Every structure is written in C-alpha cells, then in structure tokens.
Amino acid sequence: MSTMAESGPDRLLEVQDLKVQFRPKRRLARPFQVLHGVSLHLGFGETLGLVGESGSGKSTIGRAILGLVPAAGGRIHLEGRDITHLKQRERRAVSKELQVVFQDPYSSLNPARTIGDTLSEPFLVSGTSGQDARKRVGTLLDRVHLPSDAMDRLPREFSGGQRQRIAIARALAPKPKLIICDEPVSALDLTTQARVLDLFAEIQQDTGVAYLFISHDLDVVRYVSDRVSVLYRGNIVEEGDAEQVTVDPQHPYTQRLLLASPLSDPDEQAVRRAAWHELNAGSTSWRL
Template sequence: MSLLEIENLRVSFPGRGLRAKPVEVLHGVSLDVAAGETVGLVGESGSGKTTIGRAVLGLVNTSGGSIRFGGREIAGVQGRARQSLARDIQVVFQDPYTSLNPSLSIGDTLAEPLIVQGATGKDARARVRTLLDQVGLPSNAIDRMPREFSGGQRQRVAIARALAPRPSLIVCDEPVSALDLSTQARVMELFIDIQRETGVAYLFISHDLSVIRHISHRVAVLYRGDLVETGDAPTVTSTPSHLYTQKLLLAAPVADPRKQQERRAARNRLIADQPA
C-alpha cells in the first residue's frame, strides 16, 4: 500500500461573476507516493500542480475523487482531525521568508509546533538544536531572526520546521525556484540527504524539469489539469513520450550556449509541427 494515494481527484473553483459556473481545474488526477519515495510533479504555471499539493494539505476543497494517507481518507477532513495530520504531513513553500514569522527567533519558530504537540520547553530546545545541525545551520542560529539569513539559509530553516514533528510526507511546493542556481543545488542535496537519513517521502512540485530529474524517483507530468505522462524519472526526463513533456524538456536551460540554441530551435520546430 502506498503512503499517499490520490485517485480521480477533481477540484473546481468558483467562476467569475454572480451566475458563472464553477471552473474545474483538476480533471480526475490519480497518482501515489510510496514511503521514502520522491514523486516529482511537474508542469507549467496554471497546470494545477500546486492545487494538488494544497488539496493534500487540506487548503482547498475537492469536488470529486479521494485522497488517502496511510489508507485513511483525508479529503475534506477538518478541525482537530486535520491538525493531527500535521504530525505526518508537512509542507515547504516557495518563499522561505514569507513562510517564517519575522517577529520570532529561529529557535521560537522551530519550537512552537513542538510545544503545541506537547513537548516541554527544554525538550523542544534540544530538538531545535538537532534540527539546525541536520539542515547545516550553526547552533547560534537558534537566537537569530529570519531577516539575518540569506534566502538559502531561510529555506533551510523552513525545511527544519517541516522536519520538526518527524513527518512521513513533506509537500514541497517549488521550494528552490526562488533561489540562485548554486543555492538550488545545495538545497536539493540537503533534501536528498535528509531523505536518506529519515526515510521521509516527498511530493516535490516544480515547473523545472531539470530540478525534477535531479531529485525524483518517479515523475508525473501535469498539463491543464490532466496527468499526461508518468514514469521513472530517468525515462520521463530524458526520453519523454508525450508532446507536452518533450516541450518542457526542450525548454529547460542548459549551460552550453550552443546546446541551448539547438534546444530552442528544436522546441520551436516541435511547436510549429504539432501545436498543443
């Protein structure tokens, strides 16, 4: 049995105007994530990938299908039942600064969810020091404020906060897209190292196929609310079968200017020959 099972998931948002019909943004999406696995969910802006993550977290209402975690239906779960899921399902958002309270020290930010879950102040403080070490931050970070850190360091703090309750699954919503390339690489290696150490699973959401290739075991490609291709990461990110995934691959930047020019030309031919 998979850790997370999404079956025929549908999500609709209200249409514009008083009498407008709801607009369906997910059209029956099915995917699963095994314990200790990273499934990369990739697509362009507006494809619906973030909506899937938010549905798993209970931040949007579903209009059809099911979301099961550990065999338990969690779609529509609210209140204390949803709060209890926070021990097992955590999230790392795109912007690490806006996801941190600027008026709390890093130590207080990381200790807060632990104390809410019943830890003593002393035990929470000890766990915070362990977390800081786990994400590669110095021990004196515990008394510093978010504004004192770089973007990459703030994202490390956000990762530490997600790890605090020892979850089984972390939804990673574009967690490296706001970082420069060198920092992206370091943070992705951190995600991989943490998974090796803890066995946590990731639903890793990104628009960048090169990021997805680096970190994922399996890949699901989303296009306008439909899942158009799934498979193991090396295959989907190197020799995709679906036209849309081929366009994503050719759109991914490469360091070599000549290869980049060739990719751009190939993508333009693909679009001209077979428009989506």
C-alpha cells in the same frame, strides 16, 4: 533517492480521480474546473516528481492533499485513511504525518520572531520544556547544516537558501512521513538549488521521509525523483520512471518542458532554445 514498493499496503499516499474546481466571484458564473480526475500514488520513502508549467494545476494537487482547497470529486488516502474532507481538528492530527515546504520561505516565516521561537513552537505546544525544545531546535538546525546560533537570529538575517533550510527544518520537526515540496528551489540560483536538492536527498536517506516534489523544471525533478507525473491543464499526460520521462519523454508537452529547462552552459542553452522554438512551431494536435 530510494525506491520503495508501490502497490497495496506499501502506498503511503493514493489520490484517486481528484477533481478541483474554483467558483468565480461573479454570481451565476459557472465553476472553473482546475483538475479533471487526477490519479497518482506515492510509496513510503519514495519521491514522486509532479511537473508542469504555471497554471497546469500541480500546486492545486498539493494544496488539496494538505486540505487547503476542497476537492469537488475523488478521494485522497494517506496510509489507507481517507483524508479528503477532514474537519479542522482531524486535519491538525494529520499534520504530524504530512508537512509542506513552500516556494517562498520568507513569507512562511514570521519576520518578528527568531528562528528558535518559530522552530520551538510545535515542541512547546506538545508539552516539551523550553530547555528540551531548544535542544531539539539545535538538532534540527544541525540536520539542515545551519549553525546553532541561527536560532537567535531573525529571518531577514539569512539568505534565500538558508531560509529554505529553515523551512525544511520546520517541516521535519514533527517527524512526518510525507512532505509536500511546492517549488521549493525555483526562487534560488542554480548553485544554491543544487545544495538544497542534495539536502533533500540526504534527509530522505537518513529519515525515510517521502516527497511529493512539485516543480515546473524537468531537470530538477530528474535530480530528486524516483517517478515523475507530468500535468497539463489539469490532466496527467505522461508518467513513469524519472529517468525515462525526463531524458526521453514521449509526449510532445513533456518534450517542450524539457527544452524549456535552463542550462548553465550558454552554447547548450542556445541549442535547446532553438529546438524549443522548432517544436512549438510544429503541430499542436496534441493539445487538450
């Protein structure tokens, strides 16, 4: 993955002291704080890995950037523009620069529409003719290494890995500068994961798009990221160069995440599992 400058005007995304809270359905119940003042930044053409276990708040950060959950505090800037509390019309304009690939590609694809219809929609809305839209869809499918006849098929006719490629193609359609990748390979087998991760890397090299790559797996974020931020209970507990954080983590929570990552070799997996149990049996003084 490419590494870009990370200061001043070279920052594509800057999140400052972000707080998010959810209000329980019960009346008079106190709001539950999910994020406790998270700050991070992302340069043009860079990949920032955001890693943490389920419930850590990592997906909430992505959803707040996308405007899907409201921020209770802090600021989110995209290319220097404050996008924290945009209205719906303003948010639609930002979507050309900011796209998302979710974990479950099937749920984000209309099962009754062909892939061509789904991928053509943003082009047709912008005034592109049907013939030109179909050509551009063909180009997108080629970009994600799917045959052109895929546009005439329904989502159910594809494997999980192929559906994720379609979701990536849809995210690429408006030529965004940033794609939020929310657990995009966690539902795939290890071999398919590697192929999709290689596709992400290839697309970034060719287009210069930046990724905020959200995952619970340190091995995955090591593979794709320039830098890594580790989230625990709504707080960043460790951050830095991807190689350092994912190979030689300093924080006990990051160490636990590393030992929890699956390995294809059963003997190595057994050693890692034993080390994980040993670490968890030790001191818990680090817990927030």
